[in-house]
Amino acid sequence: MTLDPDQLGRSKSDLAEMMRSLRLKAGLTGDRLSARCGISQSKISKIETGKIVPSLVDVERILRALNAPADVIREISSLARTANTEWQDKRTSWRRGVEKRQAELSSLETDAAELRYFLPAMVTGLLATPEYIRASLGHSPGDKSGVIGKKIERQAVLYDDSKSFTFLMTEQAVKWAIVPPHAMAIQIDRLASLTYLPAVRIGVIPYGALMSRGPMNTFTVYDDRLATVETFTGRIVFRDPRDVSRHLEIFSIFEDCALFDDAARGQLAEWAAMYRR
Secondary structure, eight states, rough: OOOOOOHHHHHHHHHHHHHHHHHHHHTTOOOHHHHHOOOOOOEEEHHHHSSSSSHHHHHHHHHHTTOHHHHHHHHOOOOHHHHHHEEEEEEHHHHOOOHHHHHHHHHHHEEEEEEEEESSSSGGGGGGGGGHHHHHHSOOOOHHHHHHHHHHHHHHGOOOSSEEEEEEEEHHHHHHHHHHHHHHHHHHHHHHHHTTTTTTEEEEEEOOOOSSSSOOOOOEEEEETTTEEEEEEEEEESSHHHHHHHHHHHHHHHHOOBBOOHHHHHHHHHHHHHHOO
């Protein structure tokens, strides 16, 4: 799938129009199509008017009910997958205000029960000290004081025992120095202390661990319904179950190679000691 940001915007309206056109071509009313595919008439109406973006499962059920030919199924399924992908560029986020982005992240964290974070480059704000957070925002425009406060407020979610957090970090992510050595040691100590929280699992992947995959991107998976991938210029949001499932598979590969609990704490202690020296 080619991620053209302009295409991502058009695909939603194109999908709605094509779904409606296929139903009319088949000579079916919304009610009759609803009965055939087991999807409510109101939902079909919302799909055809672009008010909601259907999942690939819904699209495939509708296409089968319409007896669509194989080439049409391939074309529309590809369009539906693109429609279930969203591009969020950083310049737009900055114009909207970084604090609004923090509110969006807080909402995602509140709604999810199981959250998985793959961190190959840096420590995420949920695990960071105030000094580390301040340094990580050095490239962001505008006043950062409010954002720092919002990031620290979000950390309270880690103490919610009804949730499950798994953070996987490479050695580079833990040791990437964006603050002076003494502050890096404190940051690493904080990671070790958070491993004792009931809802939190922190795994570290030291250099030399044999891996079948390279750590390409920072990504987060919320339950099994949403995955976000970070790039230098923005964020890709995947809602297609196949994309989410693939990220879960990749997460499991790295999870199998990570150190947890006492082994992780021992490794973190070594790295903190390195900075203290």
